Amino acid sequence: MAMLGYSEMLVAILAFLFIVTLTLWLWWWNGNSLLINWPVVGMVPQLSWNSYRLHDFLTCILQQSQGTFLFKGHWFGDKDFVFTSDSMNIHHILSKNFANYHKGEDFREIFEPMGDGIFISDSDNWRNLRRIFHSVLKSRRFELATKTTMEQKILNGLFPILKNASMLASEVDIQDVLKRFMFDNICLLVLGLDPNSLSPEFPHIPCAKAYDDMSEAAIYRHTLPGSIWKLQRWLQIGKEKKVRKAWDIFDDFAEQCITRKRQQLGQSSRNQEELGDFDLLTYFLVRDDNSKDHQGGEDAICTKSNKFLRDTAFNLLAAGRDSVAAGLAWFFWLVATHPFVEKKILDEMEANLREGTGGKWKIFSIEEVSKLVYLHAVICETLRLYPPIPFEHKASVEPDILPSGHQIPGNMKIIYSLYSMGRMEDIWGKDFLEFKPERWISESGEIKHVPSYKFITFNAGPRTCLGKDLTFLQMKTVASTVLWNFSLQVVENHPIGPSVSMVLFIEKGLKVKVFERFGSSNGGNDGNRM
Numbered sequence: 097m098a099m100l101g102y103s104e105m106l107v108a109i110l111a112f113l114f115i116v117t118l119t120l121w122l123w124w125w126n127g128n129s130l131l132i133n134w135p136v137v138g139m140v141p142q143l144s145w146n147s148y149r150l151h152d153f154l155t156c157i158l159q160q161s162q163g164t165f166l167f168k169g170h171w172f173g174d175k176d177f178v179f180t181s182d183s184m185n186i187h188h189i190l191s192k193n194f195a196n197y198h199k200g201e202d203f204r205e206i207f208e209p210m211g212d213g214i215f216i217s218d219s220d221n222w223r224n225l226r227r228i229f230h231s232v233l234k235s236r237r238f239e240l241a242t243k244t245t246m247e248q249k250i251l252n253g254l255f256p257i258l259k260n261a262s263m264l265a266s267e268v269d270i271q272d273v274l275k276r277f278m279f280d281n282i283c284l285l286v287l288g289l290d291p292n293s294l295s296p297e298f299p300h301i302p303c304a305k306a307y308d309d310m311s312e313a314a315i316y317r318h319t320l321p322g323s324i325w326k327l328q329r330w331l332q333i334g335k336e337k338k339v340r341k342a343w344d345i346f347d348d349f350a351e352q353c354i355t356r357k358r359q360q361l362g363q364s365s366r367n368q369e370e371l372g373d374f375d376l377l378t379y380f381l382v383r384d385d386n387s388k389d390h391q392g393g394e395d396a397i398c399t400k401s402n403k404f405l406r407d408t409a410f411n412l413l414a415a416g417r418d419s420v421a422a423g424l425a426w427f428f429w430l431v432a433t434h435p436f437v438e439k440k441i442l443d444e445m446e447a448n449l450r451e452g453t454g455g456k457w458k459i460f461s462i463e464e465v466s467k468l469v470y471l472h473a474v475i476c477e478t479l480r481l482y483p484p485i486p487f488e489h490k491a492s493v494e495p496d497i498l499p500s501g502h503q504i505p506g507n508m509k510i511i512y513s514l515y516s517m518g519r520m521e522d523i524w525g526k527d528f529l530e531f532k533p534e535r536w537i538s539e540s541g542e543i544k545h546v547p548s549y550k551f552i553t554f555n556a557g558p559r560t561c562l563g564k565d566l567t568f569l570q571m572k573t574v575a576s577t578v579l580w581n582f583s584l585q586v587v588e589n590h591p592i593g594p595s596v597s598m599v600l601f602i603e604k605g606l607k608v609k610v611f612e613r614f615g616s617s618n619g620g621n622d623g624n625r626m
């Protein structure tokens with residue numbers, strides 16, 4: 097290797113000193129902030145270096161900056177944005193000045209496979225969709241369909257898989273199992289079709305994989321300047337090529353489901369009530385578009401068009417699959433690693449539900465799980481620490497001032513961190529990092545009400561999640577049924593950490609060993625009786 101001359105060494109030392117001095121100066125100039133605003137590249141480098149622990153890194157910065165800071169992007173890329181986890185700002189943006197904050201054009205472009213679905217709509221289109229979905233998702237028929245679908249899937253899908261893992265003493269990735277379980281469930285509810293992704297051979301389901309690919313691409317689009325990913329999309333290269341392929345796979349799948357359903361309905365002269373089964377495709381296809389709903393509003397949207405049905409399917413499958421599966425995966429990890437909490441859940445079930453089961457296999461009903469206050473508290477605590485949707489976007493319409501004093505120009509992007517809000521001392525107290533379900537229970541033994549702009553997991557204000565009740569119902573049924581019948585033991589040294597993705601999964605899945613509580617070696621029950 098050639099030796100460096102004195103002059104080269106001098107240049108190298110001076111360059112080194114210049115960089116150190118610049119760093120220290122910028123650090124001081126930025127008020128000793130953890131994030132330095134570099135010339136040209138803004139704050140991007142530190143975010144990239146810390147991307148492997150993005151959620152905790154940003155939480156740390158938010159804690160240090162009293163809950164709000166202005167993120168400076170690179171000079172040649174997209175605009176700067178405000179990042180916040182201040183509950184008063186959230187209340188202002190999501191409720192008090194709701195009309196001034198919409199999803200915005202950037203959001204729609206990043207999530208373009210969602211079509212004109214509710215998640216990316218604003219203004220009148222959103223209002224119409226919200227009214228339509230409110231009346232169906234909150235209906236008794238939908239609740240009953242959820243219950244029946246879930247019971248069948250637990251019995252024919254989840255139990256056999258867990259029983260098998262227990263018999264073979266094999267390790268199973270319970271997060272993958274839950275993802276498959278929820279995918280089959282939501283497909284049955286929305287499309288009236290069971291893709292049977294939860295089968296013993298763990299089949300590859302192209303449509304489920306297409307969802308994963310599109311979700312991955314949405315994160316990728318967040319990290320690059322819009323001009324770059326749009327160029328890649330135009331040239332059809334890299335990740336953008338993958339998105340297009342995944343998008344086509346989903347559209348083919350949706351079209352097949354819609355065509356099949358139209359044929360089925362065309363052959364039947366009976367209405368949905370008579371057909372017995374309930375799914376959203378059927379509901380929208382047989383529904384009278386001119387009818388007024390129970391809130392008295394009229395539809396400005398034709399719910400029978402292929403475009404509406406495709407976009408609805410895409411949005412509800414996205415809402416109903418991953419978020420609930422991720423919430424359940426974190427729940428089972430927290431419960432398995434806090435034996436005291438597990439015992440309290442089992443004691444509560446024993447006290448409230450055991451009558452009539454004789455300790456045998458059981459799926460708990462809606463009425464039964466609604467009695468379980470402690471279980472409800474454990475689920476709230478899980479969703480506080482690990483909100484399945486970790487970030488949300490908004491964009492200002494007009495200039496505004498946030499309660500924190502930050503000036504917001506028109507068309508400013510605002511990102512709020514649901515993950516960080518679950519870890520703010522001013523909301524949850526000094527023990528905010530502790531997993532403590534008791535914090536949710538009042539002295540009179542009921543669930544404490546925490547305003548949604550503080551417990552933000554399901555969003556707040558007029559755009560609060562429409563699936564919140566359904567989620568609690570699903571999580572309680574799966575959690576109680578699995579815990580009653582099985583004990584899950586996390587495999588030693590299995591790494592646990594949140595993924596950096598649109599949905600907050602456990603990065604490497606959750607490997608567990610499964611033990612039957614009422615197996616033949618454990619009480620003489622054959623495990624098949626209900």
Ligand code: HEM
Nearest residue numbers: 226415416419420423484485553554555559561562563567
């Ligand atoms: C753990 C489970 C769930 C969590 C954490 C969750 C969370 C959220 C959040 C944060 C939003 C706001 C999204 C935004 O404005 O961009 C939202 C909206 C929504 N959620 Fe959920 N969700 C869950 C499950 C469900 C389920 C199972 C459904 C129904 C199948 C559902 C249906 C919806 C709908 C339709 C909206 C749109 C509301 C609107 O924009 O007006 N969610 N959800």
